[in-house]
Amino acid sequence: MPNSTDVIIVGSGASGAACARELAASDRSVLVVDPGNRAGEAWRASAGLLAPQIDPREDNPLFELGIAGREYYRDKATEFKEETDVDIELFDGGILRLARGETEADQLREAVAWQRQHGHRSEWLDPAEVRSEFKHVGANDGALWASHDGSVNPVRLIEALRQSAARRGATFVTDAVTGLLIENGRLTGVRGEKGTYRGGNVVLAAGAWTGRLTGLPRPVSVEPVRGQMIVRPWPAKLAPGIVFGSHGYVLERNGSAYCGATMEHAGFAADVTDRGETDLRSTSESLIPALAATRVTERMAGLRPATPDGLPIVGAEPTLPNLWYATGYGRNGILLAGITAVALVHLMAKEATFEGIEAMAPGRFWSW
Ligand SMILES: Cc1cc2nc3c(=O)[nH]c(=O)nc-3n(C[C@H](O)[C@H](O)[C@H](O)COP(=O)(O)OP(=O)(O)OC[C@H]3O[C@@H](n4cnc5c(N)ncnc54)[C@H](O)[C@@H]3O)c2cc1C
Incomplete structure (x- = not known):
């Protein structure tokens, strides 16, 4: 195991595995620390829907990023299969979002209009059209048909990401991180139950457990x-x-x-x-x-x-520039893990990245 590494990633669930893959692909040395089989890991129970277009809200700051997140898997599915022999079971045959009641039907009709105006495929089906095309579905007042939305198998996805990261040189250690290692006022790595790990950067990707780590410069509201x-x-x-x-x-x-x-x-x-x-x-x-x-x-x-505002926490810690957050994904962590890991690579290289990432800035929460 290397004594020092460019990036230590805390957690190897959806976020940590995606960060490991993308950071290793950018030629950084990567060490991933995860206890393994922690009860309640979100990715193991996840449905794996890639569903950015079924939300009726028009003011969703993550809409375009969600589309990019879905496209990341469409681009990468074949590459993962060739590289790791793991099929992430990409399904891109569409999602039918049923409306119940006139209010919901109106909202979804407006969402269809808004999406089409912004260049995305989406259709409104009235109840008779739903009945004729989707005979198996229950009572409804129409539906939004998002023909590009779909799903991946999350367990296979995490396996593919981990294997792809490992093939690009990432090292995986089985340990539970307890907190940050701060020496002479500088972040130098993390402490685990079994050992201490030193590295140039630390990425916090421990899902619902992220806020329990010690030494955090601000409460992580997850x-x-x-x-x-x-x-x-x-x-x-x-x-x-x-x-x-x-x-x-x-x-x-x-x-x-x-x-x-x-x-x-x-x-x-x-x-x-x-x-x-x-x-x-x-x-x-x-x-x-x-x-x-x-x-x-x-x-x-x-x-x-x-998170309290429903947005992930992705980006650099303003007070410790070598500490990075990739957490707080709520209901969309499979959809967003791949694309936000790419964004993290851009941010570490001080390059411009996707629109929408700024809404996830860690500095929106108070520090101690
Ligand atoms: C029932 C259900 C359905 C879902 N459906 C969807 C869906 O359809 N589409 C979608 O996009 N999202 C869905 N999600 C959400 C998605 O699964 C999560 O947003 C995503 O898994 C979050 O990724 P994460 O890596 O932050 O957390 P997790 O996936 O929970 O991974 C966290 C990792 O951190 C590790 N860890 C914990 N403590 C420590 C520590 N001290 N040190 C080191 N490592 C640690 C854990 O072992 C784990 O591997 C669903 C979730 C659930 C529960």
């Missing part, structure tokens, strides 16, 4: 928001696809229906609950009624790293 999912067999005669509603979604993956997801403030308890299953059964059956005839085969839960 709280765990539990998400539960249930898995059931995908009804045999239905074509694969993704259906999204205001309370949840169903996606087909390898013959199963992944039905998500709850949003719960339950601290760091990453348990599944009967109440969660009941809610997810009901939501998924309202989206695809044929699911009522299937049984639940698996339940899972993960802790999303959520």
Whole structure:
């Protein structure tokens, strides 16, 4: 293991693995520290939707970045497969976002108009069109059809990113980081339960656990928001696809229906609950009624790293320029991990980067 490295990354979930891959690809030496198998890692329970276009809000500062995030995986899927032999199971066959009630229908119709005006493919389908094209979906008042949205398999994605990083020289260590290592007023690395790791830069990518590290120059406002999912067999005669509603979604993956997801403030308890299953059964059956005839085969839960304003925290710490944040991704950490890792490479090289990154600046939170 190298004694000193250009960049130490704390965590190797969606964010840490993507940062490791992109920083290693930019010829930096990278050391990744992660305890492995921590209960509640968000990526393991994640649906992996790439769904920037189904949000009815027009003032979403992450809209264009989300589109770029989705395109990152479309660009990289083949490269990952060739390089690592891991198929990230990119599905780019579209997401149907159902409307319930006139208010939601109006919002989604306006979202379609706004997106089209800004050069993105999106269509409004009235209830009769939804009935004729998507016979399996439940009651609705029309739908937004985002034909370019889709999904990846998050477990395979993290595997591909880690392997790609390792092939480009990144080193992975199994340890839990406890805090920053500050020597003579300078950030020189991190302390772990098993050892001390020194490096020129530190990237904080420990998901919902990031704020628990010691020595942080400001409180990292990341709280765990539990998400539960249930898995059931995908009804045999239905074509694969993704259906999204205001309370949840169903996606087909390898013959199963992944039905998500709850949003719960339950601290760091990453348990599944009967109440969660009941809610997810009901939501998924309202989206695809044929699911009522299937049984639940698996339940899972993960802790999303959520911030008070709903925006990730990405960029340099103003008071310690070699400390970087790549956390707080909430519900969109798979969608945004790849593209924000590319942005982090730009920022470290003091190069211009994507619009939208400035909304994630760490300095928006107070320091001690
Ligand atoms: C049910 C559910 C469904 C979701 N669906 C989607 C979706 O469809 N699309 C989407 O874009 N996003 C989705 N998300 C959100 C997405 O999974 C997260 O935003 C993303 O995983 C966050 O990445 P992360 O690396 O910040 O955190 P995580 O993925 O949680 O990874 C954090 C990593 O840090 C490590 N770690 C923890 N403590 C330490 C420590 N002390 N030292 C070192 N390492 C540490 C952990 O072991 C872990 O590997 C979903 C999440 C859930 C729970």
